[in-house]
Amino acid sequence: MCCCNSIVVLLTLVLNCCYGYKVLAVFPMPGKSHSILGEGYVRHLLAAGHEVTYITPFPVKDPPSRLRQVDISENFAFMRNILDVRKFMSKELDIQNYFLVHNVMNSMLYDTYRMPVIQKFINDPKEQYDAVVVEWLYSELSAGFSSVFNCPFIWASSMIPHTAVLSLIDGHVNPAYSVDHLSRDYTTTFWDRLYHWYYITKLSYQRWSERDTYNDQFKNVFGEAITRRGHKLPQFDDVIYNGSLMLGNSHPATGDNVALPENYKHIGGYHIKDVIEPLPKDLQKLMDESKDGVIYFSMGSMLKSSEIPDDIKNGLLEVFGVLKQTVIWKLEQVIPNVPKNVHVVTWAPQQSILATVKVQGSFPPSSKTTLRHQVSSWLTGWNTSSEHKEPSTFVPQRCRPAGIKSLAWIYF
Numbered sequence: 001m002c003c004c005n006s007i008v009v010l011l012t013l014v015l016n017c018c019y020g021y022k023v024l025a026v027f028p029m030p031g032k033s034h035s036i037l038g039e040g041y042v043r044h045l046l047a048a049g050h051e052v053t054y055i056t057p058f059p060v061k062d063p064p065s066r067l068r069q070v071d072i073s074e075n076f077a078f079m080r081n082i083l084d085v086r087k088f089m090s091k092e093l094d095i096q097n098y099f100l101v102h103n104v105m106n107s108m109l110y111d112t113y114r115m116p117v118i119q120k121f122i123n124d125p126k127e128q129y130d131a132v133v134v135e136w137l138y139s140e141l142s143a144g145f146s147s148v149f150n151c152p153f154i155w156a157s158s159m160i161p162h163t164a165v166l167s168l169i170d171g172h173v174n175p176a177y178s179v180d181h182l183s184r185d186y187t188t189t190f191w192d193r194l195y196h197w198y199y200i201t202k203l204s205y206q207r208w209s210e211r212d213t214y215n216d217q218f219k220n221v222f223g224e225a226i227t228r229r230g231h232k233l234p235q236f237d238d239v240i241y242n243g244s245l246m247l248g249n250s251h252p253a254t255g256d257n258v259a260l261p262e263n264y265k266h267i268g269g270y271h272i273k274d275v276i277e278p279l280p281k282d283l284q285k286l287m288d289e290s291k292d293g294v295i296y297f298s299m300g301s302m303l304k305s306s307e308i309p310d311d312i313k314n315g316l317l318e319v320f321g322v323l324k325q326t327v328i329w330k331l332e333q334v335i336p337n338v339p340k341n342v343h344v345v346t347w348a349p350q351q352s353i354l355a356t357v358k359v360q361g362s363f364p365p366s367s368k369t370t371l372r373h374q375v376s377s378w379l380t381g382w383n384t385s386s387e388h389k390e391p392s393t394f395v396p397q398r399c400r401p402a403g404i405k406s407l408a409w410i411y412f
Ligand SMILES: *[C@@H]1O[C@H](CO)[C@@H](O)[C@H](O)[C@H]1NC(C)=O
Pocket: 147, 150, 151, 152, 153, 234, 235, 238, 239, 242, 244
């Protein structure tokens, strides 16, 4: 019997060794919401028994034994001063312009991957992986990790399937039947469709005309590591179309019906933890004491609410002040003249708050197109609140730069 038991134990050990893959997860965006998406992958991969190395600017505290992390938080410096609310409001930065976002992201990634910590990592011959998961961030540069480790790669897309990502694994969407994910108006007039067609054509042209630049960047970042490992340096244009699978933070119920290839999978909601952590004591007390319920207001983490001009902040305080509910506002600063029912917190455990019965409404950050179009993309808010069945109001963030001025009551 004893012998039998040992065999079972041994077999289990052997099977465990055989089934676990070594996976590299690359989520380099220095933005908290993206790190929540990255951690979702890490959590599921670890739970499935794999060994994970996680490249992130937000290392997880007390990582479990099968998780190794490469801390790239130095790359915050590359995004500083770019995502400034004031720049959106003054239209100085139009983040609905794909090509502009592409340039910002591509140079952020290029600078990040040239950092000594990444160069040391990819040039270390001891690093070997069976698969890499890379987040698509308006640039394809991250696909280069698959050439270094000579393994298949999986795209992680943070939003609904749209032409820029689908064209990497399949074809472009048909502009006659779809709306661009960055569209301001979300309408399907002839001009909108014509514009979508123009954007798709421009995107294809850009990828083709800039291919030498991208290839040079790829060589500068990954070339040495690839050749050192004895692999032939591929053309970057071949690498970006070589993704094996694309997992999207999307759900068919909240997006458009676009034709999808077999290797695109909707996984919207995967980042929500099965067990929601309890609220910190002070927030719990606040909730318990709010007999009229609680409204949660957050602009997310990419945009700092503290950068919202003072007159608008004061206007918001005035509006919140007349409500009978308690308002929890996630803001990164202490502000004067806060009405009694408003509680400003610098950080909020969003999922725990939304999971609390007292919450009567929430304002997660989102783009205007969100509700009908890219709900599950921006980013953690919507699915969280839909999960917990709160009515939500979305504040335009990624559409009209002046959107913040008009708190749009889109849905209740
Ligand atoms: C494409 O991926 C496969 C592994 O999935 C790999 O063997 C091949 O070298 C890759 N080709 C390019 C051009 O990256």
